[in-house]
Structure formats: structure tokens, C-alpha cells
Amino acid sequence: MDPSDQEPSEPRQPRNFQDVLRYAIEAGNNAQTQRTEPDISPLDPERRQFLEQAIQSLTVDTVRILSAAIETLKSLSKDTLAPETYQDALDEIADHVDNIDAANDFVKLGGFTIIDSCLHSQHPGIRWRIADIIAQCTQNNPFCQNHALNLRLLEQLITMVDKDPDEQCKTKAFFAISNIVRDSAVGLKEFMRLNGFSAVKKALVSNTDKLRMKASFFFNSVVSNQPTVTWDVVSMGFPELLVSQLQLPPGPSHEFNASSLLLLVQNSKEALATCKKPDLKLVEILNRIIDDQKTDDTYSELVESCKQLLVLVR
Known part of the structure; x- marks a missing residue:
């Protein structure tokens, strides 16, 4: 999972028997750690209320909720309702499609047919919400990934990262990509056919921390798992760009940028030659990072990548 998406949130209500069972086990384990003798007393009000709410939640008709929200959003092309109404409908969808079964139901119910009008809405609150829904549906879900590709959503999302005036829209669009x-x-x-790495380059130098983080995480993931892209990204100037990013004050993106640069140098003679150019001053940059961060455990992986790079480029 993208680290920039690991934000604290309220626990979701259980939606199925597995959720109730897990919650009940967790509640039982917590209670067990607080007592040493068997407890045969009646349920206290708080635990009783928890179990009642958990059981009641099983009656939630996810398909009905998704269908109603989709119907509401079908009128968006005419913009006949208040923006808040459409945003509420999108929030309803988002509350469910983090579950793979619900995400697949959303697609089967025709949910992807409302995406185009949402992405082109004049209201940023609608645009970023639908981008977030696309991201949730497609995360580790080949069924939804294939539907997104068949509908050519990548092209619209790349354009959104490139040109949308709202930074949250750009960030959520990149999450979806x-x-x-x-x-x-x-x-x-x-x-790659859509020249998507150009959008990555722009995202890496964004003024928005979250967008930079998503771009650096994504790029690192791709060059780690798909080394066939090495030649393309090296020819696009990514080694120089990553070096320039390492000159900035250390932040969460640095670890991924240093790791990506190391991978490019290890897999490409061209990248190695570029990084050895004196005008980039990479040796000086790496030495400074190592010296400044050597006692900070937060940046231990960054320091290790810099040490390995230093051996190769000095």
C-alpha cells in the first residue's frame, strides 16, 4: 500500500459475518487481557450495544445503497441537483468499495458509467471523490483494473494530474493511476503508450507533499518490479531529476527517490555515466545526506541507499 494513504480513520461498521466475527474476537481478546479469572457476568451495556450494532449492520443492503447512489449521479450530466447531493452520493459509494466484493458489485451495477461526467465536473469536490473511488476499486483488483483500462480511464486521469487546477484532484488522480x-x-x-511518465516527472516536483510522495512511491514500485522500463525513464532524464530531488531537505519521498536512483544506476550504464558527471555533484550530495542523517533511524533506509550509490558513482 502507498504509505501516503495510511491515515488514521474511524473503524468502519462491520458489513458481513466475517467482520462481526473478527470484531467479536478482538473485543474478547481485549477483555481477556484485562482479567485473570473467568467472567460469567451478564454483558455490560457497552459490549451489548457493540454486538447489537454489529448484528444490525449485517442487514445493510450494499447493492441497494450503491444502486441508489449511481442513480443520483446519473443526473450529474444535467447538473440538476446541488453539488453537495452528488458529493454525498460519492461518499456513500466510497464507504463501501474498499471491499473487493462491493467494488465488483459497483462495476456490475453500471457504476463506471458515471465516471466520465464526474471527472469532467466543474466541482473539484466531485472530481477528487470519483478519482478516489476509482483508486479504491482498482487497488489489488484485476477485475476493476481491466474495466478501468477498457474505458480508457488512464488517459483522463493522466490529463487530470497534468492540468487539473485543484491539488487534491491531482493527488487522488495519481492515486488512481x-x-x-x-x-x-x-x-x-x-x-507508457500514453507517455504517463511525463506526468510522473511533474508530480515529483509538485509543491504538494502528498502528490510528491505518491509519485516517488509509484516510480520506485515500477522500476523495482518492471526493470524493462529502465531505458525509457533514463532517456527521459529521471536520473538527473532524482538527483535534484535529493538536494532538497530530507522528507518522506527521499527514501524512494534514493532507492529508485540506485536501481537505475545498477541497471543502466547510461544512468551510471550520467550520475558520475561532476556538474551533478552527486558524491557531495550523498556524503551530506549520510553525514546529516546517520544518527536518525527515520532515514536508515535512505542512508543505506546513499551508501550503495556512493560506492558506484564516486
């Missing part, structure tokens, strides 16, 4: 492309040979091929 990442989930469609990673671990999908077909998705990566289409991404």
Missing part, C-alpha cells in the same frame, strides 16, 4: 498500473502488465503498457 498508481492502482491501475501497478502489478498490471497491460496497465503499464497502456501507461
Whole structure:
């Protein structure tokens, strides 16, 4: 999972028997750690309420909720309702499609037919929400990835990263791109056909921390798992770009940028030759990072990548 998406959130209500069972086991384990003798007393009000809510949640009709939200969003092309109404419908969908079964139901119910009008909405709150839904549906889900590719959503999302005036829209669009492309040979091929790495270059130098993080994580993932892209990204100037990013004050993206640069240098003579150019001052940059961060455990992996790079380029 992209580290930039690991944000604290309220636990979701259980939606099926497996959720209830897991929650019940967790509640039982927590209670067991707080007592040493068997407890045969009646359920206290708080635990009773928890179990009642968990059981009631099983009656939630996810298909009905998704269908109703889709119907609401079908009128978006005419923009007949308040933006908040459409946003609420998208929030309803987002509350469910993190579950693979619900994501697949969303597609089967025709949910992807409302994507185009949402992506082209004048309201950024609608655009970023639908991009987030695409991301949730396609994460580790080949069924939804294939539907997204068949509908040519990558092209629209790449354009969104490139030209949307709203930074949150760009960030969510990149999140969606990442989930469609990673671990999908077909998705990566289409991404490259659309010159998607140009959008990655722009994202890497964005002023938005989250977008930079997503771009660096995505790029590192691709060059780690798909070394066949090495020649293309080296010819596009990624080694120089990554070096320039390492000159900035250390942040969460540095670890991935250093790792990516190391992979390019290890797999490409051209990248190695570029990184040895005196005008890049890479040796000086690496020495400074190693010296400044050697006692900070937060950047231990960054320091290790820099040490390996230093051996190759000095």
C-alpha cells in the first residue's frame, strides 16, 4: 500500500459475518487481557450495544445503497441537483468499495458509467471523490483494473494530474493511476503508450507533499518490479531529476527517490555515466545526506541507499 494513504480513520461498521466475527474476537481478546479469572457476568451495556450494532449492520443492503447512489449521479450530466447531493452520493459509494466484493458489485451495477461526467465536473469536490473511488476499486483488483483500462480511464486521469487546477484532484488522480498500473502488465503498457511518465516527472516536483510522495512511491514500485522500463525513464532524464530531488531537505519521498536512483544506476550504464558527471555533484550530495542523517533511524533506509550509490558513482 502507498504509505501516503495510511491515515488514521474511524473503524468502519462491520458489513458481513466475517467482520462481526473478527470484531467479536478482538473485543474478547481485549477483555481477556484485562482479567485473570473467568467472567460469567451478564454483558455490560457497552459490549451489548457493540454486538447489537454489529448484528444490525449485517442487514445493510450494499447493492441497494450503491444502486441508489449511481442513480443520483446519473443526473450529474444535467447538473440538476446541488453539488453537495452528488458529493454525498460519492461518499456513500466510497464507504463501501474498499471491499473487493462491493467494488465488483459497483462495476456490475453500471457504476463506471458515471465516471466520465464526474471527472469532467466543474466541482473539484466531485472530481477528487470519483478519482478516489476509482483508486479504491482498482487497488489489488484485476477485475476493476481491466474495466478501468477498457474505458480508457488512464488517459483522463493522466490529463487530470497534468492540468487539473485543484491539488487534491491531482493527488487522488495519481492515486488512481498508481492502482491501475501497478502489478498490471497491460496497465503499464497502456501507461507508457500514453507517455504517463511525463506526468510522473511533474508530480515529483509538485509543491504538494502528498502528490510528491505518491509519485516517488509509484516510480520506485515500477522500476523495482518492471526493470524493462529502465531505458525509457533514463532517456527521459529521471536520473538527473532524482538527483535534484535529493538536494532538497530530507522528507518522506527521499527514501524512494534514493532507492529508485540506485536501481537505475545498477541497471543502466547510461544512468551510471550520467550520475558520475561532476556538474551533478552527486558524491557531495550523498556524503551530506549520510553525514546529516546517520544518527536518525527515520532515514536508515535512505542512508543505506546513499551508501550503495556512493560506492558506484564516486
